[in-house]
Amino acid sequence: MLQAWSAQRVRAAEEALMGELADGELMARAAEGLAEVCRARLTASGGSRVVVLAGPGNNGADALYAAAHLADGGSDCVALQGGWPLAIGDPESWLAAGVRVVAPDGDWVTALADADLVIDGVLGIGGRPGLPDEAVAWVDAIPDSAYVVSVDLPSGQDPAGETPSDTGVFADETVTFGVAKPVHLLPATEPAVGRLTVIDIGLTVQGAPDVERLDFADVARLWPVPTDTDDKYSRGVLGVVAGGEDYSGAAVLCCTAAVGAGLGMLRYVGTPTPTGLVRSAIPEAVHGDGRVQAWVVGPGLDTGSRARGSKAQLDVARAALDSELPVLVDAGGLDLVAGRRAGPTLLTPHAGELARLLTRLEDAETTRPEVAADPLGHARRAADLTGATILLKGATTLVVPPTSAGLAVRSQNDAPPWLATAGAGDVLAGVCGALLAAGLSPLDAGSLGALVHGVAADRANPGGPVRALAVAHGIPETVAHLLVR
Numbered sequence: 001m002l003q004a005w006s007a008q009r010v011r012a013a014e015e016a017l018m019g020e021l022a023d024g025e026l027m028a029r030a031a032e033g034l035a036e037v038c039r040a041r042l043t044a045s046g047g048s049r050v051v052v053l054a055g056p057g058n059n060g061a062d063a064l065y066a067a068a069h070l071a072d073g074g075s076d077c078v079a080l081q082g083g084w085p086l087a088i089g090d091p092e093s094w095l096a097a098g099v100r101v102v103a104p105d106g107d108w109v110t111a112l113a114d115a116d117l118v119i120d121g122v123l124g125i126g127g128r129p130g131l132p133d134e135a136v137a138w139v140d141a142i143p144d145s146a147y148v149v150s151v152d153l154p155s156g157q158d159p160a161g162e163t164p165s166d167t168g169v170f171a172d173e174t175v176t177f178g179v180a181k182p183v184h185l186l187p188a189t190e191p192a193v194g195r196l197t198v199i200d201i202g203l204t205v206q207g208a209p210d211v212e213r214l215d216f217a218d219v220a221r222l223w224p225v226p227t228d229t230d231d232k233y234s235r236g237v238l239g240v241v242a243g244g245e246d247y248s249g250a251a252v253l254c255c256t257a258a259v260g261a262g263l264g265m266l267r268y269v270g271t272p273t274p275t276g277l278v279r280s281a282i283p284e285a286v287h288g289d290g291r292v293q294a295w296v297v298g299p300g301l302d303t304g305s306r307a308r309g310s311k312a313q314l315d316v317a318r319a320a321l322d323s324e325l326p327v328l329v330d331a332g333g334l335d336l337v338a339g340r341r342a343g344p345t346l347l348t349p350h351a352g353e354l355a356r357l358l359t360r361l362e363d364a365e366t367t368r369p370e371v372a373a374d375p376l377g378h379a380r381r382a383a384d385l386t387g388a389t390i391l392l393k394g395a396t397t398l399v400v401p402p403t404s405a406g407l408a409v410r411s412q413n414d415a416p417p418w419l420a421t422a423g424a425g426d427v428l429a430g431v432c433g434a435l436l437a438a439g440l441s442p443l444d445a446g447s448l449g450a451l452v453h454g455v456a457a458d459r460a461n462p463g464g465p466v467r468a469l470a471v472a473h474g475i476p477e478t479v480a481h482l483l484v485r
């Protein structure tokens with residue numbers, strides 16, 4: 001599991017560690033690690049010209065000390081200075097190594113145009129979103145052919161990972177120190193991070209992390225694997241209330257994925273058309289209301305429908321929400337959420353559905369662009385309002401428990417962009433629902449389900465287009481692949 005701690009908590013841990021070490025030792029470790037990564041990238045590309053974007057603080061000093069190591073090793077290193085003194089650190093040490101400093105009125109344009117590797121040391125965890133003006137011009141002038149290594153985080157991006165920035169750096173690689181920070185994992189900033197490399201500088205941060213990302217080893221740790229003493233009931237029965245006369249296919253996708261994820265039994269509740277489809281596509285399913293360990297309510301559900309069978313289906317959906325059982329609520333089902341439920345609850349909106357849910361519950365308009373500008377903040381608001389865990393779908397999927405739970409936010413980025421396709425959400429609901437029925441918490445079911453769903457999409461057709469049904473059919477093989485790796 002990849003874990004990230006907030007900048008404030010990292011700073012406190014760094015200060016404690018610095019108290020135990022010789023002056024400058026921590027920064028020396030950071031700079032050595034950074035130089036080693038840069039050296040490896042230069043060797044791989046055959047380049048030797050390095051340009052440092054040197055900011056006013058310790059982040060700039062890390063970059064300059066790393067450049068001194070590279071210059072010692074024979075690289076041609078230039079540092080661009082903005083309208084600020086390079087006051088932190090010891091300029092003599094990098095000047096003596098042969099790093100040339102270009103003043104703000106010097107020819108930095110030519111230096112950058114020739115760069116093979118750019119070390120972005122403008123701002124680190126002391127940065128606010130956005131860049132100083134000089135740095136905006138530098139970043140605009142970086143040639144496409146240069147490999148951009150950001151120090152600690154892509155400068156100009158929000159260290160907390162909450163708000164996106166228009167002017168921040170987009171790195172090919174980010175080299176961070178000690179532990180990851182939220183900026184590296186959260187959707188508003190993660191696209192700017194590129195490849196993430198964490199350098200060991202002897203730092204540990206106490207207490208639960210702020211953000212976590214499950215990896216493949218976590219699948220083996222968390223996935224419900226049956227034993228000899230299990231039967232179909234002990235493994236978990238999932239009830240699915242999905243599909244209507246309009247969106248019938250959602251029921252097939254959700255149920256196919258749920259059965260494929262390894263349920264003990266599936267119980268389906270639908271209107272006549274999707275019921276017929278589920279009968280032929282999923283002969284394992286039983287039909288109608290009955291005892292279950294968890295419910296999925298909502299894929300393809302039309303809460304305004306007056307079609308035959310709709311009222312009975314909606315009665316089951318409402319009873320599920322009124323029960324104390326774990327419930328996953330998706331798509332149309334979100335319109336039935338009135339507030340707090342008694343049982344464990346996982347809501348799985350995309351940004352538009354989350355905006356609509358917040359608008360209804362708070363009686364004040366929230367728009368989809370507002371959610372996109374601060375996905376974590378809005379997911380957290382919905383979690384706190386409803387007491388539910390919110391799985392906010394996107395290129396990076398967030399799984400956010402209510403603040404009162406005191407748990408880390410999960411952030412999964414396992415899916416290829418090809419998975420942005422109709423029906424993918426229905427498949428995700430089926431996988432996560434199966435995990436809820438097996439007894440996993442909403443947080444584990446949501447994050448583990450998102451991981452497996454993303455990997456299944458990749459494996460269904462690596463590097464190419466994928467349809468939701470292929471993802472659903474690929475779930476069993478993907479789970480086996482992840483369990484026996």
Ligand SMILES: NC(=O)C1=CN([C@@H]2O[C@H](COP(=O)(O)OP(=O)(O)OC[C@H]3O[C@@H](n4cnc5c(N)ncnc54)[C@H](O)[C@@H]3O)[C@@H](O)[C@H]2O)[C@@H](O)CC1
Pocket residue numbers: 011014015018026027030055056057058059060062122123124125126127128129130131132151152153156177
């Ligand atoms: N604290 C430590 O022990 C260590 C820190 N390290 C490095 O130190 C960095 C943090 O250094 P600093 O605290 O000096 O902070 P930064 O170097 O991130 O920022 C420096 C200063 O820039 C200014 N600034 C912030 N946002 C701005 C903006 N948007 N536009 C214009 N100016 C802005 C602020 O005055 C801030 O103090 C880390 O990211 C890491 O790279 C590493 O050397 C490892 C050890």
Ligand SMILES: [K+]
Pocket residue numbers: 059120121122123124150151152153154155
């Ligand atoms: K940086």
